[in-house]
Amino acid sequence: MLKKGSKIDIINELGKTNSMEGAKAVFKQSMDDVQLERILKINLPEVLKKIADSIVLCNPSFVFINTGSPEDREFIKNLALEKNEESPLAMEGHTIHFDLAQEQGRIVDRTYYIANPEDQVSSLANRMDRPSALEEVRANMTDIMKGMTMIVGFYMRGPVGSPVSNPALEITSSAYVSHSAELLYRNAYSDFNKEVESLGHFFTNIHSQGLNRPEDLPNARVFMDRKYKTTYSWNCTYAGNTLLLKKGNHRFAVDKAVYENPGKELSEHMFITGIHGPDDRVTWFAGAAPSGCGKTTTAMAGNVFIGDDLAQMWIAEDGSIRSVNPECGIFGIVENVNLEGDPLLMQILRQPGHEVIWSNVLIDEKKVPHWVGNNEEHPDKGFNFQGDWHKGKTDENGKPVPMSHPNSRCTLSSDCLETYSPQAENPEGALTRVFTYSGRDADTMPPVWVAKNSDAGVVIGACIVSAATATEVGVTGVKRAPWANAPFIPGALGDYMKAQFNFFGSKKIKKEYRPVMAGLNYFLTKKARGGESSTLLGEKKDVKVWLSWLERYAHDEIEYISTPIGNLPKYDDLKLLFKQVIDKDYTKELYTKQFSLYLDNIIKRIELQHDAYAREEGIPQILFDILAEQKTKLSALKDVHGSIITPDKLIN
Numbered sequence: 001m002l003k004k005g006s007k008i009d010i011i012n013e014l015g016k017t018n019s020m021e022g023a024k025a026v027f028k029q030s031m032d033d034v035q036l037e038r039i040l041k042i043n044l045p046e047v048l049k050k051i052a053d054s055i056v057l058c059n060p061s062f063v064f065i066n067t068g069s070p071e072d073r074e075f076i077k078n079l080a081l082e083k084n085e086e087s088p089l090a091m092e093g094h095t096i097h098f099d100l101a102q103e104q105g106r107i108v109d110r111t112y113y114i115a116n117p118e119d120q121v122s123s124l125a126n127r128m129d130r131p132s133a134l135e136e137v138r139a140n141m142t143d144i145m146k147g148m149t150m151i152v153g154f155y156m157r158g159p160v161g162s163p164v165s166n167p168a169l170e171i172t173s174s175a176y177v178s179h180s181a182e183l184l185y186r187n188a189y190s191d192f193n194k195e196v197e198s199l200g201h202f203f204t205n206i207h208s209q210g211l212n213r214p215e216d217l218p219n220a221r222v223f224m225d226r227k228y229k230t231t232y233s234w235n236c237t238y239a240g241n242t243l244l245l246k247k248g249n250h251r252f253a254v255d256k257a258v259y260e261n262p263g264k265e266l267s268e269h270m271f272i273t274g275i276h277g278p279d280d281r282v283t284w285f286a287g288a289a290p291s292g293c294g295k296t297t298t299a300m301a302g303n304v305f306i307g308d309d310l311a312q313m314w315i316a317e318d319g320s321i322r323s324v325n326p327e328c329g330i331f332g333i334v335e336n337v338n339l340e341g342d343p344l345l346m347q348i349l350r351q352p353g354h355e356v357i358w359s360n361v362l363i364d365e366k367k368v369p370h371w372v373g374n375n376e377e378h379p380d381k382g383f384n385f386q387g388d389w390h391k392g393k394t395d396e397n398g399k400p401v402p403m404s405h406p407n408s409r410c411t412l413s414s415d416c417l418e419t420y421s422p423q424a425e426n427p428e429g430a431l432t433r434v435f436t437y438s439g440r441d442a443d444t445m446p447p448v449w450v451a452k453n454s455d456a457g458v459v460i461g462a463c464i465v466s467a468a469t470a471t472e473v474g475v476t477g478v479k480r481a482p483w484a485n486a487p488f489i490p491g492a493l494g495d496y497m498k499a500q501f502n503f504f505g506s507k508k509i510k511k512e513y514r515p516v517m518a519g520l521n522y523f524l525t526k527k528a529r530g531g532e533s534s535t536l537l538g539e540k541k542d543v544k545v546w547l548s549w550l551e552r553y554a555h556d557e558i559e560y561i562s563t564p565i566g567n568l569p570k571y572d573d574l575k576l577l578f579k580q581v582i583d584k585d586y587t588k589e590l591y592t593k594q595f596s597l598y599l600d601n602i603i604k605r606i607e608l609q610h611d612a613y614a615r616e617e618g619i620p621q622i623l624f625d626i627l628a629e630q631k632t633k634l635s636a637l638k639d640v641h642g643s644i645i646t647p648d649k650l651i652n
Contacts, residue, residue: 008130008134009225009227009228009230010114010130010133010134010137010225010230010232011050011053011054011057011137011204011206011228011230011232012049012050012053014053014056014057014134014137014138014141014142015052015053015054015055015056015057016056017049017052017053017056018049019045020045020048020049022049022052023048023049023051023052024040024048026052026055026056027039027040027048027051027052027055030055030060030063031063031065032062035063035064035065038065038067038189039051039065039152042154042193043193044192044193044196044202046202047169047192047196047202050169050204050230051152051169051171054150054171054204054206055150057137057141057142057206058141058142058143058144058145058173058208059142059143059144059145059146060145060146060148060149060150060173061145061146061147061148061149062148062149062150063149063150063152064149064150064151064152065152065189066151066152066153066154066182066187066189067187067189067190068153068154068182068187068188068189068190073179073182076175076178076179076182077095077175077179079149079175080095080097080175080176080178080179081095083175085097085174085175085176085237086175086176086179086357088367089358089363089367089369090366090367090368091352091356091368092352093352093353093354093355093356094355094356094357094358095356095357095358096357096358096359096361096363096369097176097237097357097358097359097360098359098360098384098385099238099359099360099385100212100214100217100237100238101214101385101386101387102214102217103217103220103236103237103238103241104238104360104385104405104407105238105240105407106238106241106247106487107220107221107222107236107238107241108487109126110220110221110222111125111126111221111222111223111224111241112125112126112127112128112133112221112222112223112224113125113126113127113128113224113226113490114127114128114129114130114133114223114224114225114226114227115127115128115129115130115226116129116130116227117129119226119227120491120492120495121490121491121492122486122489122491122492122493123492123493123616124486124487124489124493125487125489125490128223133223133225136221136223137223137232140219140221140235141206141208141232141234144173144208144210144234145173145208148173148208149173149175150171150172150173151170151171151172151173151174151175151178152169152170152171153169153170153171153178153181153182153187153189154167154169154187154188154189154192155167155168155169155170155181155185155186155187155188155245156168156186156188156191156195157185157203157245157249157253157312157326157327158186158312158324158325158326158427159186159324159424159425159426159427160186160188160191160195160427161195161427162312162324162427162428162429163199163314163427164265164267164312164313164314164324164429165195165199165312165324165326165427166199166201166202166203166249166252166253166256166312166326167188167192167196167199167201167203168185168202168203168204168205168245168249169202169203169204169205170185170205170207170243170244170245171204171205171207172205172206172207172208172242173207173208173209174207174208174209174242176237176357177207177239177242177243179357180239180243180331180357180411181243181245183329183355183411183412183413184243184245184246184327184328184329184330184331184411184413185245185326185327185328185329186328201229201256202229203229203230203231203245203249203252204228204230204231205230205231205233205244205245205248205249206230206232206233206244207231207232207233207234207242207244208233208234209234209235209236209237209242210234212235212237216235217235217236219235220234220235220236220241221233221234221235222236222241222244222248224248224251224252224490226251226252226255226490229252231244231248231249233248239331239359239409239411243331246310246327246331247487247488249326250267250269250310250326250488251488251489252490253267253312253326254267254485254488254489254490254496255490255491257499258491258496258499259491259495261314262498262499262502262503263499263502263506264314264503264506265312265313265314265315265503266311266312266313266314266499266500266503267311267312267313268286268288268310268311268312268313268483268485269288269289269290269309269310269483269484269485269488270286270287270288270295270309270310270311270323270435270484271285271286271287271289271295271296271298271299271307271308271309271311272284272285272286272299272306272307272311272323272324272325272424272430272432273285273287273298273300273301273302273304273305273306273307273547274302274303274304274305274306274421274423274430275302275303275434275547275548275550275551276303276304276551277548277551277552277555277557278557281555282303282304283434283551283554283555284306284323284430284431284432284433284434285302285432285433285434285435285436285550285551286313286323286432286434286435286436287299287435287436287437287438287520288435288436288437288438288461288464288483288484288485289437289438289439289484289520290439290440290464290466290481290484291333292406292407293438293439293440293466293484293523294438294522294523294540294543295308295309295484296309296332296333296342296345297337297341297342297540297543298436298438298520298547300342300344300345300417300419301541301543301544301547302419302547303419304419304420304423305414305417305419305420305421305424306323306324306325306414306420306421306423306424306430307325307326307414307424308330308332309327309330309331310325310326310327311323311324311325311326312324312325312326313429313432314429315503315506315508315509316428316429316431318510319508319509319510319513320431320509320510320513321431321432321433321509321513321515322428322429322430322431322432323429323430323432324424324426324427324429324430325414325424327414328413328414328415328424328425329411329412329413329414330345330410330411330412330413330414331409331410331411332345332409332410332411333406333407333408333409334349334358334361334371334374334404334408334409334410335371335372335373335404335406335407335408336372336373336374337349337371337373337374337410338373338374338375338376339375340375340540340541341540341541344417344418344419345410345417347418348412348416348417349369349410354412354413354416355412355413355416356410356411356412357410357411357412358408358409358410359408359409359410359411360384360385360404360405360407360408360409361384361404361405361408362378362379362382362383362384362389362403362404363382363383363384364379364381364382365379365381365382370382370403370404371403371404371408372402372403372404372406378391382403384401384403384404384405385404385405385408386401389401389403431513432515433513433515433516433554434515434516434517434518434550434551434554435457435461435504435515435516435517435518436518436519436520436547436550437460437461437464437483437484437517437518437519437520438464438484438519438520438522439464439465439466439481439484439521439523440465440466440523441465441466441521441523441524442523442525442527442528443524443525443527443528443598443601444465444521444528444598444601444602445519445521445524445602445605446521446524446568446594446595446597447520447521447522447524447538447542447546447594447595448518448519448520448521448549448550448568448569449518449519449563449565449566449567449568450516450517450518450519450550450553450560450566450567450568451517451518451519451566452562452566452567454501454504454505454514454515454517455501455504455505455622455626456517456566456626457504457515457517457518458497458500458501458504458505458517458623459623459626459627460517460518460519460566461482461483461500461517462482462500462609462613462623463480463482463605463606463627464480464481464482464483464484465479465480465481465605465608466479466480466481466484480608480609480612482497483496483500492616492617492618493613493616493618493619494616494617494618494619494620495618497619497620497623498618498620501620501622504517516550516553516554518550518566519566520543520546522536522538522540522542522543522546523536524536524537524538524594525537528598529593529594530593537590537593537594538590538594539584541582541584542582542584544581544582545574545577545578545581545582545586548577548580548581549569549573549574549577552573552577553567558570558573559573561647561650561651562650563597563650564629564630564633564634564637565597565602565630565634568595568647568650569595570647570651571588571591571647574586574591575591591647592646592647592648595646595647596644596645596646596647597634597637597644597645597650598643598644599634599635599637599638599643599644599645600638600643602634603631603634603635603638606627606630606631606634607631609627610624610627610628610631
């Protein structure tokens, strides 16, 4: 039926705008004089055709072109309030948004890549053929904005002028989505022509929440068309499904790195933060962790902050690795955010003077937000993501309804933070020396270990293991989480892994800039090390010490213990850093529990990874070689020392 096959751009097939003149005709029919003047300052035919096609398909009653001016931002925020997508709170500048009770995370089961028969798609993702996707979009998005306002925004995912930034359109009927975009991304209306012409591409995102009814959620979808770098989303409101500039476009950026610039560029699910060393030296870190696994907390543990979620990186002409944050804001989980562990973030959340969009927390009668784990006095009743709430409330199955959802969020601009670095807007990026990989590992790996070389570092990233978190709907249990990026890798895992080996092992990286690649794990429990409690073996704030140790390691200022899994800290160095960095006494007993190698657990973990990757096509052989070498050496240690080996024995 579809003779054009893989060449069909779905939005153009449905909108049928094939020329600049055709686009202008659509604009004249659907916009007032003010909006028409604004849109015609964009002189890029392909951009204008995408916008016109979206108008034809979605059929809004009014189109608003967002220039990013203070007046436009105020219009969008007021529209969100008028539509009850957000409600004002007691603190000036704070609003609350509630997603549907059944949509509190990414709808992984309803998210698809639009794929042609010849396309390779990650084994961890869903695919849909192009003809079926075309009919789904036609059936669900035709007239979906009838009676609504379409907001068109022009953004840069990264600083203007950076070689790895990505221009993107956000087209939505949700004022909440547009309001969030204004806090999280750089409005680039005035630079859009220049940036698209310079970089040679742009992303397109089309979303509508529809009627926002629970009964429509089974038909909610998120589609990603890799060929035409376009996302489609309907009948959903959670930002992870609707703010397509975020994880939707992150997928396109991963594709760009893997297939267009392999070995030269990466797009990662990583924070970027700076750690002070001696004499206020700043060493820049980038670190991967699955959502809900402490990535924001780790980013905030730095002395200077750039980002908490995503990183674009490349090998610069000086032979260093440079990183920029595609975002300029934070969409952070608030559960367990408290004054002890997150003082900088709490300062923003509890003191006036900042703009914050809350989502899915409890709002008390005084319009003050509350959430689980904030270590504050809690109200006995209020209103949350599922309606009226009172202490002791249970659902239809008798299960307690929490005060706030585990995936409750706060959205704010990064420049609210005292530690936000001007380096974040530098198009040349931050010179990045250390890369960390972490998940939720309760019983196996030590708090920190360093790969012996870049290939072994890539393997650490490939072997992240984590517990499923509240960020994903329909996902449970313990799972592999390669690079904490697997849900956002569109193509074959083997292709992505090859790009990782080629990038970090590139001969273009100068010796003095060779990356330190390390594993982090601060989810070890007391029970896993001989105790009875499932509480953490250590404290949340200890991560500052692990990062400080890595900072010294990057500058060859510290000794280490060599082991088959990588290099471990020595006790005396950690004892000193604990006192210097967080003024805490660190006992030899705790050190021994944290850094002893429980060989059976580690070997089992290696076997899990080997068997899982053996089922994938195209995995580089070097991964299996490194895993096999580690297993052989660990088994030899077990033969001599038994199943548990302490750091003292490793030294000897």
